[in-house]
Amino acid sequence: MTAPHDVPGVRSFIGVDAGSANLREADHLIRDLLDHLALAPGTVACTHLIRTDERRSTAVSFALPDAAAAEAVWERIAGWERPDVGAVLGERSYGAQQAARTAASAAAEHARRSGGRAVVYPGVERLTGTVSVADLLAWTAVDRITVVGAPMADGQGPDPATPVLTRDHVRPEWRDGRLTLALMPAAGGALAPFEVPNPTPCCADHA
Structure with missing residues (x-):
């Protein structure tokens, strides 16, 4: 099923690596960048665990609604004075080489929805x-x-009426081109996200 809020027109992807060591730091980075970059409505932001011989980091990626929105964001990134940050948009890169390569891997994963x-x-x-x-x-x-x-x-998910205890922390993942949410059984016949808020409580101060 394709949800009515899906964004099939998204075609511009930006990857950013600021050296986040874990999911909690990457979640905070996304929230900070939402404010700093003035990201357009409809943006999808993801975290990516990237491990290479030269760098281990939790990079982030942003899928922008259109090329114009991506260009505006890229201009703001290029003016961001942080030497530890690497970023990519298409063939363009910014910042430290190793970080930019990690950022490119994140953007490519998101673009493939893999x-x-x-x-x-x-x-x-x-x-x-x-x-x-x-x-x-x-x-x-x-x-x-x-x-x-x-x-x-037969490809059917849980009963549509089943309650989901969100715990205000719902993190689906791209799998085979579809944004997929893994749930697990909870008390009283309900379901809850497989990823619990700890150890990645996300940024109540940014809400």
Whole structure:
């Protein structure tokens, strides 16, 4: 199922590596960049665990709604005076070489929709408290739900009426071109995201 908030027109991807050591730091980086870069509505921001012989980092990527939005963001990045940051947009790069290569890997994963843990995506602001499976799919860019330990029958997910305890922390991942949310059984027949808020509580001070 493709959610109505999916953004098929996205075609410009920016990768950024600021040396984040873990998911919590990368989540904070995304929130900081949302403010600093004035990212357009509809932007999808992901974290990526990148491991190479020369660098280990949790880089981030941004899928912008169009080329004009990407150009505006790129200009702001180029004026960002942080020597530890590397960034890429297409064939262009900024900052330290190793960091830029890591950023390029993150952007490429996102562009292929083959990897990336989404922190910011259309509809995420509505995922607070408890929502139903049906509403989660209808309100957000998430277009597939899986339940850990419960294989889908005939490609069907959980009952649409099943409550989801969001814990205000919902991080779907790109898998095979689809933004997929892994859930696990919770008390009372409900479901909850497989990723718990600890150890990556995300930025209540940025809300």
